[in-house]
Amino acid sequence: MEAPAAPQGPDSPGGPAEPSPGGPDRPATLSTAPGVEITVTSPEQMRELGRRLAKLLRPGDLVMLSGELGAGKTTLTRGLGEGLGVRGAVTSPTFVIARVHPSLGDGPPLVHVDAYRLSGGLDEMEDLDLDVSLPDSVIVVEWGEGKVEELTDDRLQLVIHRAVGDTTDEVRHVTLTGIGARWTAADLTVLTA
Numbered sequence: 001m002e003a004p005a006a007p008q009g010p011d012s013p014g015g016p017a018e019p020s021p022g023g024p025d026r027p028a029t030l031s032t033a034p035g036v037e038i039t040v041t042s043p044e045q046m047r048e049l050g051r052r053l054a055k056l057l058r059p060g061d062l063v064m065l066s067g068e069l070g071a072g073k074t075t076l077t078r079g080l081g082e083g084l085g086v087r088g089a090v091t092s093p094t095f096v097i098a099r100v101h102p103s104l105g106d107g108p109p110l111v112h113v114d115a116y117r118l119s120g121g122l123d124e125m126e127d128l129d130l131d132v133s134l135p136d137s138v139i140v141v142e143w144g145e146g147k148v149e150e151l152t153d154d155r156l157q158l159v160i161h162r163a164v165g166d167t168t169d170e171v172r173h174v175t176l177t178g179i180g181a182r183w184t185a186a187d188l189t190v191l192t193a
Contacts, residue, residue: 097114
């Protein structure tokens with residue numbers, strides 16, 4: 001039996017690694033797929049990563065994005081929206097907290113949430129009714145660590161690292177970690193091609 005992983009913060013390479021606590025309807029431990037690391041050298045490559053990732057997503061998927069301000073979370077989500085074929089320009093929902101982008105075809109809508117200004121956990125997020133939207137939508141949450149993990153046992157966590165300080169460096173290192181049965185069965189290495 002393995003020892004539990006040490007807790008990691010949102011800026012750790014693999015993101016938070018602690019499984020959700022067990023409960024009457026929840027397993028005590030969740031399976032985690034090996035992390036996949038991708039280097040991105042421009043905003044257009046970040047959008048392209050989002051477009052490629054969209055091909056793996058389906059209704060009910062929760063994607064959590066973390067990284068410093070300006071790391072490219074919204075740029076990646078813009079590519080997801082393009083790949084999913086949703087209506088409306090994908091922009092940062094910082095001041096409205098959440099935006100719903102309906103599908104232009106028969107795919108799932110995209111719900112884009114920015115939890116940066118929310119201080120509480122799932123209790124504060126309940127006003128957004130994400131649990132109601134999740135079965136039929138793809139939900140992308142920026143800054144969601146410690147706030148939305150209880151929505152589902154299955155989630156994809158992306159941590160975007162960039163150089164900080166006074167730099168014009170466009171290089172980003174993206175670590176994708178699948179949590180739960182949905183993502184341990186998925187082949188995330190297709191995104192590295």
